[in-house]
Amino acid sequence: xxxxxxxxxxxxxxxxxxxxxxxxxxxxxxxxxxxxxxxxxxxxxxxxxxxxxxxxxxxxxxxxxxxxxxxxxxxxxxxxxxxxxxxxxxxxxxxxxxxxxxxxxxxxxxxxxxxxxxxxxxxxxxxxxxxxxxxxxxxxxxxxxxxxxxxxxxxxxxxxxxxxxxxxxxxxxxxxxxxxxxxxxxxxx
Amino acid sequence: xxxxxxxxxxxxxxxxxxxxxxxxxxxxxxxxxxxxxxxxxxxxxxxxxxxxxxxxxxxxxxxxxxxxxxxxxxxxxxxxxxxxxxxxxxxxxxxxxxxxxxxxxxxxxxxxxxxxxxxxxxxxxxxxxxxxxxxxxxxxxxxxxxxxxxxxxxxxxxxxxxxxxxxxxxxxxxxxxxxxxxxxxxxxxxxxxxxxxxxxxxxxxxxxxxxxxxxxxxxxxxxxxxxxxxxxxxxxxxxxxxxxxxxxxxxxxxxxxxxxxxxxxxxxxxxxxxxxxxxxxxxxxxxxxxxxxxxxxxxxxxxxxxxxxxxxxxxxxxxxxxxxxxxxxxxxxxxxxxxxxxxxxxxxxxxxxxxxxxxxxxxxxxxxxxxxxxxxxxxxxxxxx
Numbered sequence: 001x002x003x004x005x006x007x008x009x010x011x012x013x014x015x016x017x018x019x020x021x022x023x024x025x026x027x028x029x030x031x032x033x034x035x036x037x038x039x040x041x042x043x044x045x046x047x048x049x050x051x052x053x054x055x056x057x058x059x060x061x062x063x064x065x066x067x068x069x070x071x072x073x074x075x076x077x078x079x080x081x082x083x084x085x086x087x088x089x090x091x092x093x094x095x096x097x098x099x100x101x102x103x104x105x106x107x108x109x110x111x112x113x114x115x116x117x118x119x120x121x122x123x124x125x126x127x128x129x130x131x132x133x134x135x136x137x138x139x140x141x142x143x144x145x146x147x148x149x150x151x152x153x154x155x156x157x158x159x160x161x162x163x164x165x166x167x168x169x170x171x172x173x174x175x176x177x178x179x180x181x182x183x184x185x186x187x188x189x
Numbered sequence: 190x191x192x193x194x195x196x197x198x199x200x201x202x203x204x205x206x207x208x209x210x211x212x213x214x215x216x217x218x219x220x221x222x223x224x225x226x227x228x229x230x231x232x233x234x235x236x237x238x239x240x241x242x243x244x245x246x247x248x249x250x251x252x253x254x255x256x257x258x259x260x261x262x263x264x265x266x267x268x269x270x271x272x273x274x275x276x277x278x279x280x281x282x283x284x285x286x287x288x289x290x291x292x293x294x295x296x297x298x299x300x301x302x303x304x305x306x307x308x309x310x311x312x313x314x315x316x317x318x319x320x321x322x323x324x325x326x327x328x329x330x331x332x333x334x335x336x337x338x339x340x341x342x343x344x345x346x347x348x349x350x351x352x353x354x355x356x357x358x359x360x361x362x363x364x365x366x367x368x369x370x371x372x373x374x375x376x377x378x379x380x381x382x383x384x385x386x387x388x389x390x391x392x393x394x395x396x397x398x399x400x401x402x403x404x405x406x407x408x409x410x411x412x413x414x415x416x417x418x419x420x421x422x423x424x425x426x427x428x429x430x431x432x433x434x435x436x437x438x439x440x441x442x443x444x445x446x447x448x449x450x451x452x453x454x455x456x457x458x459x460x461x462x463x464x465x466x467x468x469x470x471x472x473x474x475x476x477x478x479x480x481x482x483x484x485x486x487x488x489x490x491x492x493x494x495x496x497x498x499x500x501x502x503x504x505x506x507x508x509x510x511x512x513x514x515x516x517x518x519x520x521x522x523x524x525x526x527x528x529x530x531x532x533x534x535x536x537x538x539x540x541x542x543x544x545x546x547x548x549x550x551x552x553x554x555x556x557x558x559x560x561x562x563x564x565x566x567x568x569x570x571x572x573x574x
Contacts (some may be wrong), residue, residue, distance in 0.1 A: 029212050036207035042200065051210055059220035067298075072314075118206070121199035142195075143466040147409055147429075156480070157430050158448070158466045172192045 012072070029058055032075055037080055038150055042137045043086035057081040061125050075177045079142065082151050087153075122172045132167035135160055194435045239397020271510050276548035276559045277302065277323075277521035278308055279570040283322070285560070286323045293321065293328065300520065300570040301348065301394070303365050307572070308348040309334040317351055320365045332574050336382065340394025340402070341572075343472040343520070344437070347371075347403045349394050357548060362402060372416035382421065396435040396470075403435050408491055430466055437474025439495050452477065452495040460498030464491065471523040476551050478526050482520055490518065490528065492551045503549045505530070519572035524551050527571035546571070 033054065040050035040057075044088070061068055061078050069073045125133055136143045138152055146164075148159045276287055279297035283290050284307055288552065295311035302308075306322040308331070318332035318339050332339075333351060339350035346366030352359045358381050362372040382393030382405050396403040399417065406412030406424060411432045414422040425432055433441040444451040444461050450468065451461045468479040477493040479500075490503045505528055517529035528547040549556035 028212060029214065029217065033212040033261065036208040038204040041207050042204060043208075045428055047207065055213055057215050058217045062217055063219045089543075096513055118199040120201040121196060123201055125200075130292060136196065137200065140196045141204050156465055156467045173230075175192065175195065 021066060021069075025062055028065075028069075028074055029062075030076060033058075036075075036078055039079060039084060039142060040082050040123075040143055043083060043134060047124070050091065053085045054081055055109060057085060069186060076148075076152070079138075080154075083134055083138070083152055084154070084167070087134060106152060120175060121171070124171050127174070128167050128170060130153075132163045135163040136171070138169050139164060191334075201233070225487070248533050275522045275525040275550075276527060276546070277307065277562070277572055278546050279526055279548075279568065280560070280562065282341060284309065284321050284431070286325075289323075289325055291321055291325050291328075293319070295319070296569060299335065299350075300572060301339050301341035302343045302572045303341040303348050304343055304345050305346065306339060306365065307340045308341045308350075308365065308478075309365070309570075310338055318348075318363075320348065329365075329368070331365065331368075333370065336393060338394070338570075340397045340404075342397040343522075343572075345399065347397055348516060349397045351376070351393055353406075360404075360414055362397075362420065372414075372419070374414060374416070374421055376422065380412075382406060400438065401435075403432075408543040428466055433466070434470040436470035436472055439474030440469060441470055441477050441495070443470060450477070450479065450493075452493075452498075459496050460493070462493050462498050462500060464493065464500075468493075468518060469518060471520045471551075473523050475523065478518055478520070478551075487500060490526070490549070492526070492554070501551070503551075503554050503556050505549060520526075521548070521572050525549070528556070530573045 040053045138149045147162050149160045198493050279300040297309045299310040311317045314334045317330040318335045319329050321328040332537045334353050336351035339348050341348045346364050351360045358376045393404045401413045401415040403413050409428040412422045423546045431443045440453045452463045464479040469514045479491045492501045521527050526549045530545045544562040545558050547561035548559045
């Protein structure tokens with residue numbers, strides 16, 4: 001679960017004070033646009049699509065801002081919209097559309113630098129089913145807990161465990177096949 | 190190097206490698222206005238359909254700042270099929286009791302059931318709490334400043350909610366039968382429910398009975414307020430992944446074997462089922478709805494007889510339903526399970542969601558789509574179990 005944010009929660013201490021709702025939203029959007037864009041980009045792998053998803057997500061938040069801001073955790077709410085939009089896009093995507101980058105070609109084998117490693121991970125992530133990819137991004141980029149991921153995706157904690165386990169196994173297999181010396185006994189999602 | 194280290198480092202590198210575009214303030218507002226227009230037309234079309242069909246539709250009307258309608262007819266307005274008289278749900282500015290639609294001018298936000306009616310919190314900054322009798326008579330305001338959603342006990346007139354007044358917070362128990370608050374306890378900030386429960390219907394109260402109010406407390410723990418003893422709330426010592434629901438003298442909790450749910454009464458364990466964690470008891474505790482999610486979203490709902498463990502799968506989607514992301518499940522009667530299903534619009538090919546309100550009969554396993562709403566998903570709420 002997310003840590004409580006006293007200043008942005010449901011507590012009604014500031015409810016009686018008038019405020020500029022649009023300015024409040026703009027401040028939120030300016031602060032969250034970058035982080036949320038990066039999440040969208042990791043989820044979709046597409047710069048333009050990520051921008052489009054973000055615009056849609058913030059439009060939804062804008063329309064409900066009085067409600068969302070009152071409930072607290074608007075960033076989590078926006079992340080939930082972005083993630084579910086991305087999942088919707090994945091579902092609509094043609095089943096014939098598959099990653100074109102062959103990460104088992106061996107061209108990266110033996111390289112230890114982080115850039116190469118990141119590009120390998122990027123390609124490996126793209127081969128995962130949508131829900132598994134989302135779990136990985138939320139876990140490793142957003143650093144969300146299992147419970148927070150479950151909340152974001154609207155699935156059970158057990159399902160998060162299942163997706164995380166399958167994704168880590170698939171990634172370990174792919175990364176291992178190109179020369180990374182891996183152990184899989186790390187921090188579970 | 191283990192895979193978690195590699196993934197954490199690499200994903201962070203990937204995120205940093207991309208330069209986000211600047212915030213598109215104008216584009217966001219234009220898109221928001223465009224969506225608002227479509228919804229206005231949808232509401233208008235829905236109202237016209239109502240006149241023909243004899244069913245009143247009044248929801249999602251635009252606020253003062255919305256744009257007037259344009260030539261943008263919506264192919265899928267809200268439709269309500271009054272097929273199941275046991276179906277109860279909330280929708281924007283109305284509460285549905287079967288085919289009876291009762292206006293809720295302040296908006297329905299959180300939603301729970303009590304015997305003979307519903308309790309709901311409003312979509313307003315002061316978050317009023319109303320009791321709406323099922324006979325359609327006038328609603329009564331019974332509280333305000335509610336946190337997300339009130340909970341109710343369908344077997345009695347009891348309702349409960351968290352009230353926030355500045356730094357002060359209270360857990361309130363109200364009896365709608367006698368029209369009086371019957372218990373109130375101050376709850377310090379550190380012991381209040383988490384405030385990241387952001388969807389209506391996902392209120393902090395998970396179970397309410399004359400013996401106590403169970404709720405999502407701080408951390409991931411379930412707390413109980415045994416209000417008749419005038420005690421302060423206390424932790425059950427179980428997390429939300431361990432304690433799922435309490436109703437009718439039955440507790441549904443994680444079994445000792447991983448991947449099982451067990452049902453416990455004062456006489457001991459009555460049944461153990463091989464089910465994913467989580468689910469909802471009906472008000473007498475005789476049935477448990479277990480929700481299973483898979484890669485594509487909701488994969489199914491199973492109903493378990495808590496005395497025998499016998500399990501029946503519901504045909505949730507049937508011929509009309511379209512699997513989507515699940516946002517809510519709740520019992521409207523002891524035999525009727527309401528499912529809110531957010532499906533992806535196939536016609537538009539975009540990300541506009543269609544919310545289906547589905548009513549399932551536990552004893553037959555059959556389900557009907559009782560309403561289809563092309564709206565923001567949070568405008569529809571099923572009863573908070």
